[in-house]
Amino acid sequence: MIKPDLLMMGSYPDGDMEALSSAYRLLKHWELGPEGLGVASRPLIRALATRGDLGVDTQTLESLPNLEIIACYGVGVDAIDLETARRRGIRVTNTPDVLNGDVADLAIGLALATMRRIPAGDAHVRSGDWERGNPALAPRLHGKKVGIAGLGRIGSTLARRFSGFDVEIGYFGRSPRKDTPHRYFDDLTALAAWADLLVLTLPGGNATHKLVGAQVLQALGPEGYLVNVSRGSTVDEAALLQALEARAIAGAGLDVFWNEPRIDPRFARLDNVVLQPHLGSATIETRRAMGQLVRDNLTAHFAGLPLLTPVI
Numbered sequence: 118m119i120k121p122d123l124l125m126m127g128s129y130p131d132g133d134m135e136a137l138s139s140a141y142r143l144l145k146h147w148e149l150g151p152e153g154l155g156v157a158s159r160p161l162i163r164a165l166a167t168r169g170d171l172g173v174d175t176q177t178l179e180s181l182p183n184l185e186i187i188a189c190y191g192v193g194v195d196a197i198d199l200e201t202a203r204r205r206g207i208r209v210t211n212t213p214d215v216l217n218g219d220v221a222d223l224a225i226g227l228a229l230a231t232m233r234r235i236p237a238g239d240a241h242v243r244s245g246d247w248e249r250g251n252p253a254l255a256p257r258l259h260g261k262k263v264g265i266a267g268l269g270r271i272g273s274t275l276a277r278r279f280s281g282f283d284v285e286i287g288y289f290g291r292s293p294r295k296d297t298p299h300r301y302f303d304d305l306t307a308l309a310a311w312a313d314l315l316v317l318t319l320p321g322g323n324a325t326h327k328l329v330g331a332q333v334l335q336a337l338g339p340e341g342y343l344v345n346v347s348r349g350s351t352v353d354e355a356a357l358l359q360a361l362e363a364r365a366i367a368g369a370g371l372d373v374f375w376n377e378p379r380i381d382p383r384f385a386r387l388d389n390v391v392l393q394p395h396l397g398s399a400t401i402e403t404r405r406a407m408g409q410l411v412r413d414n415l416t417a418h419f420a421g422l423p424l425l426t427p428v429i
């Protein structure tokens with residue numbers, strides 16, 4: 118049987134590349150480049166696989182006249198031109214739910230690491246400074262007020278994790294949820310003013326672009342902490358850097374940034390941040406499950422079966 122072509126925008130872990138190559142002829146966009154796909158081969162491409170961080174641009178979509186499906190390895194589809202996909206009837210799938218636990222775990226880790234200054238404590242021990250004294254005291258996490266912006270799949274998992282820390286939870290979204298006892302805020306600035314720790318689990322995209330700006334950070338205040346495991350685009354990074362440098366907020370734990378991986382070098386000069394290279398879902402188990410879900414969606418599509426996790 119002839120293997121269908123699969124255009125891949127970026128590489129997947131080795132096991133996933135092997136599994137995909139047994140069912141598809143892989144066309145690697147990152148090796149071929151934008152001009153590498155011959156005019157004759159473009160109409161043969163019915164399926165495209167990408168990652169949340171890469172998405173797929175309008176120009177590439179427009180060059181594929183018979184594209185039927187975009188399978189995204191990741192839940193965030195903000196880097197995919199959904200408008201063009203919708204207009205052309207191209208199906209889009211993502212990998213929701215399988216990564217909730219890991220992103221929530223990392224958010225907890227970042228909250229603890231930032232507030233309790235775990236990296237600074239580690240450096241204190243390694244450097245030998247401990248002999249000269251103890252580091253400054255840090256604020257506790259338990260008993261605090263935690264604001265979650267975006268109480269969706271990841272945000273709800275995070276709220277469950279936080280219940281073990283005896284914190285009070287409030288949340289912000291476009292509408293209140295009926296299935297949660299937590300306090301709803303219809304205004305993000307009001308949530309930030311209430312919270313000691315604000316965690317972002319929102320999707321990226323136009324609707325949430327720079328939702329956290331100077332006003333929200335000012336409301337969070339000099340004793341407030343920010344954790345962002347959503348997308349860099351949800352935060353006005355210039356305002357965040359300014360707030361961190363001026364100690365207008367106490368600190369931030371950040372997994373996501375503008376312009377990844379070439380982030381603003383000012384972050385590395387701050388001692389009140391803990392930085393991660395977008396590792397929210399980066400565990401062995403979850404990445405395996407994400408790869409499987411991508412393949413299952415592609416298999417379903419080519420078999421004419423309902424997609425498992427359609428976005429559109």
Ligand code: NAP
Pocket residue numbers: 192193194213214216220266267268269270271272289290291292293318319320321324325346347348372373395396397398399
């Ligand atoms: P989800 O289930 O769709 O939850 C998103 C939440 O955000 C919902 O509660 C939604 O509530 C709220 N929301 C959506 N648009 C909003 C808007 N314009 N204003 C205010 N609230 C809004 O998504 P999820 O699966 O939890 O994933 C959330 C995001 O996490 C992803 O889109 C991705 O960007 C990010 N993520 C990051 C990593 C990482 O590695 N750091 C990994 C996976 C995912 P309402 O509908 O009530 O407004």
